[in-house]
Amino acid sequence: MSLMEALRSALQAITANALRSVLTMLGIIIGVAAVIAMVAIGSGAKARVNDQIRSLGANLAIISAGNVQVGGVRLGIGASSSLTDEDARAIKREIEGVEAAAPFIRGQAQAIYQGTNWSTAIQAVDNDFFVAREWDMASGRGFDPEELRRGEIVAILGQTVARTLFGSDDPLDQIVRVRNTPFKVIGVAASKGQSAFGQDQDDIIFVPLETGRRRIMGRNYAKDRSVASVFVKFEQEATMVHGIGEIRALLRQRHRLAEDAEDDFTVRNLTEIANTATASARTLSFLLAAVAAVSLLVGGIGIMNIMLVSVTERTREIGLRLAVGARPRDVLSQFLIEATTLASIGGALGVALGLGIAVVIARTAGWPVLVSLESVLIAVGVSGLVGVFFGFYPARRAAKLDPIEALRRE
Amino acid sequence: MALIEARELSRIYSLDAGRVVALDRIDLDIDAGDMVAIMGPSGSGKSTLMNLIGCLDKPTGGSYRLDGVMVDRLDANGLAKLRNQKIGFVFQQFNLLPRADAATNAELPMLYAGLDRKARRRRALDALARVGLADRWHHRPMQLSGGQQQRVAIARALVNDPRLLLADEPTGALDSKTALDILALFQKLNREGMTVVIVTHDPEVARHARRVVRFRDGRIISDERQEPVRAEDGLKELQAETAA
Structure with missing residues (x-):
């Protein structure tokens, strides 16, 4: 059959x-x-x-200031201003396999455009930040080196902010007021969507690191060139663990920590979290x-x-x-x-x-x-x-x- | 050479209660073209003989040749092939597949002979025509009378051109007129050259055979040739009675 x-x-x-x-x-x-x-x-x-996780950026580690001990009291992450943009530059210069080291400061402020206002996150960054986060511009341009160096009053809007303040109008070259400072909009960042923790990543305004430090964030960050965190992007995942070890050694040396002292910063390997x-x-x-x-x-x-x-x-x-x-x-x-x-x-x-x-x-x-x-x-x-x-x-x-x-x- | 050659054929069942000799060293030859009735009361050994002749069972002693093949040396697959090629079975209860139509039922043995679909259908329709059911090939068993069902079963027995038609109480489930119809069909097939062996306890059926072999207690007690009664004559008589 x-x-x-x-x-x-x-x-x-x-x-x-x-x-x-x-x-x-x-x-x-x-x-x-x-x-x-x-x-x-x-x-x-x-x-x-x-x-x-990918929207955060691949092969990413984040270094946060903090974890210091003041007279027996241990303070949490971000409690101190031990991290500086000099640290970030040193990391990029001295650690092998690092593609970008992006120092940044984050704050919250009211943004005003004509009759509309909106409470949003203000992030003071340099151009490495957009490399590390793999974040492109939807329109306009990024910061130029002069703007960064001089701390000019320019801003890049996230999609949510652009939509909320401007509706369907083109925000480029318009003036947005933040903390009584008139920022000229030079770009609108591409949409990133929600973060792994449900935050709207597009609800944000980017300003040059120097500008943010002087005009928005208050005095904590105004001295010592300190920053809250540094994103470090590696070229390859394979070199991350080793690279992070080297970063730690470098920072301990730069911060002149004693042999038996704890780190005054925290390094988290975001790729590892994803894994x-x-x-x-x-x-x-x-x-x-x-x-x-x-x-x-x-x-x-x-x-x-x-x-x-x-x-x-x-x-x-x-x-x-x-x-x-x-x-x-x-x-x-x-x-x-x-x-x-x-x-x-x-x-x-x-x-x-x-x-x-x-x-x-x-x-x-x-x-x-x-x-x-x-x-x-x-x-x-x-x-x-x-x-x-x-x-x-x-x-x-x-x-x-x-x-x-x-x-x-x- | 006879179609069936049994020598010293024995079948002994070993049961918990002891040995039962169902068939006791019988010798039996049946020639090709003959029509033989095997008779005897239940327990006489006639069913055991039928199972052995039909290659459904193997003897415990003696030898059996069917059409020149030594049956007692074959394994299960060899027996299956022999049944498929050389024997056509007809049962008391017809044993048709209830969900299949007449043609599909008649095709069943060819399924195991490895014939393709077209050849199977053609030969099944031929066989149904031979038993007078050409126009009923698409009927299911439920839609056919008892006599018609038995005809389908006979068509099924014929499709592989067997050497032997082996019928076990073929009229046992039929009324007397239908029984005569079926016997007439057997006689017709026998006249056409088919060897027919009918196992029965009914003397009325045995009268239609050319030769009657009687069994008792596992032995042959008589073996006689006779002038067979023609089933057609019986049918005519019946018709005359009903007319009168």
């Missing part, structure tokens, strides 16, 4: 008892659907987290695989059960087939193919159901739906294998029937 004919007769046997077949498949349908839906949603969510997130996603995948295995096991047992019933019900048919010349292995393959077909159809229905669930949930949550062709193929393939595995015992029982006994059975 050819495979096509075997498949056709298997489909006939399955459709002959459609309700029972569907109920039998239910275990596999639910198992596969759950896995497909979870994987689709999970990889969608993961992709979004990855996007957010940790990926690793926990992988753990979740393993968990999903375990759930899938259990539900497929249950589904497989259901198939074995119904195939045993089927063999019993069709004993006479088996006897007849043997009498007219079916070899035991013909009977074996007939029932094996039937079980496999049953399981594969269940797997396919499960994929369809799972995709439906994933689309609905993703739509509701606003995530992208990501289903790889592989995961679909694997789901159907594994279902088929479950059919083969759990169909084998019933099929063997059918093949081992004695034709005389089988024909006599009522």
Whole structure:
């Protein structure tokens, strides 16, 4: 009997008892659907987290001032002004593999344009900042070296600020007032979207580091050329851990810390944080695989059960087939193919159901739906294998029937 | 050389209660083209003999040749092939697949002979025509009378051009007129050259055979040739009775 004919007769046997077949498949349908839906949603969510982490910038470390001890009291990050833009320049100059070292200060202020005002973040930066964050201009230009050196009163707006203050008007060359200082808008930054922590990264105004220090941030930063943090972008991820060690040594030396003193700054490897997130996603995948295995096991047992019933019900048919010349292995393959077909159809229905669930949930949550062709193929393939595995015992029982006994059975 | 050659053929069942000798060293030859009734009460060994002749079972002693093939040396696959090629089975309960139409039922043995779809359909329709059901090929068993179902079963037995038609109480589930119809069909096939062996306990059926072999307690107690009653004559008589 050819495979096509075997498949056709298997489909006939399955459709002959459609309700029972569907109920039998239910275990596999639910198992596969759950896995497909979870994987689709999970990889969608993961992709979004990855996007957010990437929007921060690749191969990035952040150095923050602080963690100093004043007479036994330990102060948190940003509590001191131990970090300077000289430190940043030294890092870029002396540490190998550093592409950009961007010192910055951050504050909050009211921005006013004509009758509109808006409370937003003010970030005082230099041009390295846009390199480190991989942040392009949507229109206008970045700061030129003179503007940075002299601390001129110019600003680059984030998308949210530009939209809020100017609506559909072009902000370029307009004047925005911040802390009573009239800033000339020279550029609008491209949109970055939400940060990994849900902040709107476009709700921001950039000003030259020197300008921010003098006119906006207050006296904390006005002396000593101090900055709150430095973004350090490395050329390659591989050199990051080593580079961070060197940065630490360099800064300790520059800050003249004693051998036994604690660091007066903190270095965080943002890429490492991203990797940790990926690793926990992988753990979740393993968990999903375990759930899938259990539900497929249950589904497989259901198939074995119904195939045993089927063999019993069709004993006479088996006897007849043997009498007219079916070899035991013909009977074996007939029932094996039937079980496999049953399981594969269940797997396919499960994929369809799972995709439906994933689309609905993703739509509701606003995530992208990501289903790889592989995961679909694997789901159907594994279902088929479950059919083969759990169909084998019933099929063997059918093949081992004695034709005389089988024909006599009522 | 006879079509069937059984020598010292024995079949002993080993049960918990002890040994049961179902068939006790029988010798039996059946020539090609003959029509033989195997008779005997239940437990006489006639069903055991049928299973052995039909290559469904293997003897515990003696030897059996079917069409020159030593059956007792074959394995399960060899027996399956022999059943497929040389024997057509007809059962008391027809044993048709309920969801398949007449043509598909008749095709079943050819499925295991490796014939392609077209050839199967053609030969199945030929066989159905031979048993007088050419116009019923698309009917399911449920839509056919008992006699028609048995005809489908006979068509199924014929499709692989077997050497032997082996019928086990073929009229047991039919009324007497339909039984005569079926016997007439067997006689017609026999006249066309088919060897027919009918296993029955019914003397009325045995009268239609050319030769009657009687069994009791696992042994042959008589083996006689006779002038067979023509089933057509019986049908005419029946018609005359109903007309009168």
